[in-house]
Amino acid sequence: MGDGHSKEDIKKHVKLYIGIFIALLVGTVVTVLAAYVDLGHKMNIALALLIASVKAFLVAGFFMHLTSEKKTIYTILACTVVFFIGLMALTVIAHFDVPTIAGSGH
């Protein structure tokens, strides 16, 4: 954190933290309920991951102070995210990009 963590700032933050805590609990309940509603398999997965991402953003952004971090940290994390996406995407794309043999019906 570093910059200007005066006591007033912290007190304001505490209110925010409690708000986020409630939001996270609500998010958990919503995820569970959403799983019981049939939206089609793909939509169910997309919705669950969307809610998880929002929750993750709240935790990383505010509990971990990432919304107000230093440039060095952002740079490190940006590289990490890019390589993580590369690993996941290229592996999965490679899985689906398989040469077809005529008549094999693959």
Next chain:
Amino acid sequence: MEVPYTSKPRPDTGLYNAKVGIWLFLASEVMLFGALFSSYILLRVNALEGTWPHGLLNIPIGTFNTAVLITSSITVVMAWASLKLGQFNRFKIYQGITILCALAFMVIKSVEYKDKFTHYQVWLKDGETIRGHIEVPGIEGKPWFMTHKKLEAMEAVDHITIHPDPKPHVASAGGEAPEAHKSENHGGAEEHAHEPRRIEKADIKRLSAFVPAHSTYFAIYFTLTALHALHVMGGALVMAYLWGPGSKMWKTDPERFTNRIEVSGLFWHFVDLVWIFLFPVLYLL
């Protein structure tokens, strides 16, 4: 001779050393869990139809455990805020709650694990599969980690008794049809689904508890959750140290102590973050 910037931030980066260190460590953790998540995806798209079990985890318990972990996440940040406000006693309370939450999480997780170790799936040679709790003659109570190989080795045993599960609660109704349905419809067994059933040893093709070897789903479930649990334990140990003997530093170097709490908190939030993804991916989808 002290390494500089251990408590004060370095002016040009605005960061103290441990902060850089923990974020670098977390970056590598992202890649570690990221690789496992990628493996999960690949194994899942790779799975043949009917080999990805579904609806076998206890969702209410999982939800409760998620809430426990989220609670610990808020108390950990409140502990840090208390130190920033100079309220050491409140810090002690919040940090204490965090540690208790970590313990509660571990206890609940162990109960879940135990349930899986004593819960079975049997594949019969005629193609039927049954899930339930089993009794093996000569073994008191619920057998743990039983397999068809072990059964074969037990010469005195010629049959087992299975108590089939009631129809499982399945989240995500849009998912692939759970196997349980198929097995219940098989051979008109539906009406007897809840009755204990005798199964001859000779009819068993495969028998496995819901352990890692059961299927790739349980393999990745146990790998991910066990690795996560190790992180919970590691985090809890560090926080217990900072709550107990480590908190003496508050008197000698309060700034550095606050930094330590922040850094251990960052790690804890990351553990929480991983669970936020693990829960829907493993329990619900």
Next chain:
Amino acid sequence: MQHTTQTAPHETSHAHEHHDLGFWRTYVFSTDHKVIGIQYAVTSLAFLFFGFCLMLMMRWQIAYPGQQIPVFGKLLEAILGETAKGGVMSPDLYNVFGAMHGTIMVFLAVVPLAFAGFGNYVVPLQIGAIDMTFPRLNMASYWTFFLGCVIMFFSFFIPGGAAQAGWTSYSPLATTIPTDGQTYWLIGMVLLITSSLLGAVNFIATIIQLRAPGMTWMRLPFFVWAQFVTAFLLLLAFPPLEAAGIMQLMDRVFHTSFFLPTGLMVGGQVADISGGGSPLLWQHLFWFLAHPEVYVLILPAIGIVSEIIACNTRKTLWGYRSLVYSALAIGFIAFIVWAHHMYLTGMGTKISAFFQTTTMIISIPSVIILTCLFITLWGGSIRFNTPMLFALAFLPMFGLGGLTGLPLGFSFADLHLHDTYYVIAHFHYIVAPGTIFALFAGVYYWYPKATGRMMNEFWGKVHFWVSFIAMNLIFQPMFAQGMAGMHRRMYDGGATYSGVLDPETGDVVGLPGFIISLNKGITHAAMLLALAQLPFIINFFYSMFKGKKVDDNPWKATTLEWQTPTPPPHGNFDKHIEVYRGPYDYSLPGAKDDFTPQTEPSHK
């Protein structure tokens, strides 16, 4: 950055601390980066030699299949028993040595020497720091590494022997092979990876946080940049292999099927497993590390060579910024080329086109680096001392290794060359006469800083010339063997495939006798190479006590490690360090010497 205040080390305090610590804390469980660097260097040099000995014995088997290994054969039988019966290498033992040669050379020798050894010793000195950011973590890193080494070494002596599935440990082979060696290998790897991660965190944090006042990013010696990028590669590429290692461990210990497909046959029977796993998943996760690992091997080497070339040409490095940006570009692209190791797995054309493209792109920054270093030589007044000879040899050797890699980057050429001796020759040119020469150069170059004494120049030159000739005699013929189709893992050196008569045409097909006869020459050259290491080993220990004494800056170099007392005390610097200029201010017009240290203020 000029305004940063760093606590100036107090001259009196380090003397005290040094006395207080006692033997164990000073030399064994030390938190001093220099001691840890030397610990890493000595351990990994020992493993470098050990890994080389494994290969020597394999080379004997390749050249003289089924014959008793001279001198060491009996010893091998005495230690390992059945697998080396009569002093002859059995196929199983050949597999063990092959797998462990690769593992040891990469993970226990070259990387720890290049990254952890030199990095630990030199980086804090070069940036003007008193130590690493997390000294205790540094110590933990070394001892985790050491434990990993012990487990790897111990696995040779368990029943069934060490891992046999190659350093790549492809599943299902690695999972189903009936020796516990693979389990030891996996546990060892998890420890080594953990150690590397701790080291990488420490290096990056140190370079970001502990640069001396005035040491801006563009004033960092290129070696530091190289280590910085290397640390990032380790930090972000190693965890997926750790994950894969954990999963393969699960496969072996808890009988899961992460990498085992449905319907897998083992020994003629359907395996009793759940199935559903993916062997390709292992390959993806393995190469996601193992390709960046190539750059982990080469970048520190390039860094060392750059330091030595700048110092011994008495010139500034040509294109410092190009070097830095190229290293960063390599670091970035290294993460998205991995599947060029997997063209033969039935990969589709789209994804293969992607990986071919990125593979070609990554050769560009490598060529830029090499070009910059070559141009630096132009017009320099070169001092041909031992470190410089090794550094100079690095350039064409690395060039050869790199350029012969291009055909392997294209899937159509790779179909023919994959898994042949051509591949062996290609990557050994990069690692053996490339990286290892650079590491020798580094040893000769920084030895006087660590010990206060020079290594003997004459024996250094003998070491260089004989090694240089032997290396080329070993690896040049392998290109020919590989292009003739000789497979890299053949136990009998290809004898089985030689001179088969084609019944239809009457032609002799298979490996020509000439190609197989090259085996003998290669083996003799390898023995020569072993012989050439003796002067180095003797020189290394002899010079510690009897070498020529030197002052603090024997090479007349500019970077900060030469501004410390020799050997540097605990805490490194006995004066306040402030940096005023770039790292390679050699032969500045109007300067009083032909070198101007980084601590020299600009205005006089």
